[in-house]
Amino acid sequence: MISAFLFIAFVSAALGHEQDGAQSTLYRNLPAVRSLADLDVADFFDNMESGSLVNMKKAGPGSFNFEVQDNKIYGYQGTLMVWFYGMCDLRNVKVEAGDKLKMALRWPVGLTHVRPVYSYDSINWNFVPEGWGRDGDFFRFDLPLRSGESRLYFATHYPYPPQRVLERAIKQAKNPNVRSIETIGRGERDRPTIMLTITDPRVSDRNKKAILLSAGDHPGETASLWGMEGSIDFLLSEDPVAKSLRKNAIIYVVPILSMDGSALGTDRRQATGVNIYFDYQKFESREARYMWETVKRLRPSLWLDYHSWHLGTAEGLYGPHPKVVGADKYAPVKPLIDAIGKYFPLKQQSPDTLDSPNTQALLKLGVPGFCPEFNFGKGANGEWKSMEDQRVLGSKIIMGIQDYLNGLN
């Protein structure tokens, strides 16, 4: 039997005593000192949650070209050709003043309406410096290095990894207004989709309305995932609107439907290449099947399915349209769009297709609903929108729901 002290010493040695300044080289053999010019494709990773970048090539010292996810793996359906999220391992790199990585995607992949972001810890994010954007055949951006930082993360726009939903659920489970957190199904690669039930436990359910909120059909649409986070936090807050809604409604929330896609870093596809959003007639995906079962079970008074637009700068309201469903069927959706739409700073309204969730719920079950569309472009004030902007819009959607319910009474 070895002593606890020896055991700790042994484990510490095995773990390589990772700490700032004396970083471990245990999992990869690295030279004791490296320079920016030494960095190579092997120093980049996309095998973390939501990670996505492929075909990385070194174009010169500190200069790299790469591509977004290959359609061969996840099919073409729903490809946005924009989502990337990678990490560069900078251990043992001696950073000089002004050092930066020069990154490039071959145009037309990339974006002109969204500004890429970078981070040293995957939590606190910064916009890439001015000078980013299209340059001939490439979309380019720079990543500033900082002395003492052993990692550099970069993405199309602020990521929202799926473990955030699970980490938050651990805390939410203790909230008295969270009645339950259940698994409504498992994706094609078996990751669980969870649903929160939020209501005031002191008030009987008898006259409560059922409300369904969902997000994350499309994992790369992270503006809407931040928006959903804002909606949930507002629903659990002490704001008078939230308190009133908890008394009068049972709110069911699916924070991310495609936990698989979100983990794998797909843009609008789940793990077997299906765009869930257009799968509510064929039901090829497990995700659409168990989401539809959930809608049928709950028969909510309304269903909002959160999404994001990447092209252009507008937020919007996308959903059943009189041209597709007819004026009579559309009539109950209009007051809902009006009540929530007045909180949207930029409003774009577009029709949905017949195979989309809200249109099918309206036609088959009489459930009114639409897709609030979030956006990481520039806002009405000309500033780039932040994660907090999305969270605020998420809370305003809840205020719009309250207004809509008041209008029904």
Ligand SMILES: [Zn+2]
């Ligand atoms: Zn979408």
